[in-house]
Amino acid sequence: MTTVAPPSSGESIRKATRADLLDVFRIEKQVFDQPWPYSAFERQLGTPGFLVSEATELAADERIDGYVVADTIPNHQRPLGHVKDIAVRPGARNQGVGAALLERTLDVLERRGARSVKLEVRESNKPALHLYEKFDFEYLRTLPQYYTDGEDAYVLVANLEDRDSF
Template identity: 30%
Template sequence: MDEIELESNLNGVAYRLAERRDIVDMLAIERDVYEGEVPWTFSHFEHEIVQNKDAFFVVAEIDNKVVGFIGARLTDKGVNIHISNLAVLRDYQKRGIATTLINQIVRLMSNLGKNQMTLEVRRDNTKAQGLYRRNGFETDNLMPNYYEDGADAIWMVKKLRNNVEN
């Protein structure tokens, strides 16, 4: 993903591509957001950041402290992009950081000519669903028993180009 260029500083928040050294901070953000749980392990993050050439993470920093991140990977032979995860420390939520992280990916992937973005979100996570809807995602499909605990997921899609070719 060498062609990625980020808007580096918006409203006092710096955005940059994640590096291996950020993983510990990203795990701490997960613990905070998911009430002690860590859906992704160190090795999950490491694989996506270091090894997977079709994946990347963007972190948000305030005063050199990582306060949020978004992960994405190319899918469908590089035509589309899938958001793998998004999290912002609770103390930094409601400041537009999650929206800016989404918008960074939308802008980058639109500029690279990608067709659409997809993601899955827990059916019971109406707060996240609202965030995604406000950012142009639409519900596409229900995925029963998607998560390990048996919870359902909602598949959401955002078109990036007007002339989507099949």
């Protein structure tokens, strides 16, 4: 795996707070045709893998450039990491924000005992597939008609034990 450069110097990645929820929800609605409801993000507050990339040099209405929601789930003797949602504000794409969020998330999940991480992604989401490939996610299976519009999802898995140290 390639070591990822941090997002621009005006960014910091931290745990999400209640004050971030409106910005997170705005990004969710901009990015996804079938967004999570606001209440879903409220329920994730306090989850160690709910992180935001905060732009420290932008106007207040564009303070959050991206977010990720991830957690661990029981899996036999060792937790399995699960990236549930990740998005970057359209104006902040191609600046390393998504990669930095994913890298930090994998660190959090590994510290929580996960040996591997899974996620679901639309088969048509080529930018996301490209990002996950950089992090050594591999195709596991297809979930037919996973999304309400009938599109399939790919389940991808990454082995954290094979990760490079950062």
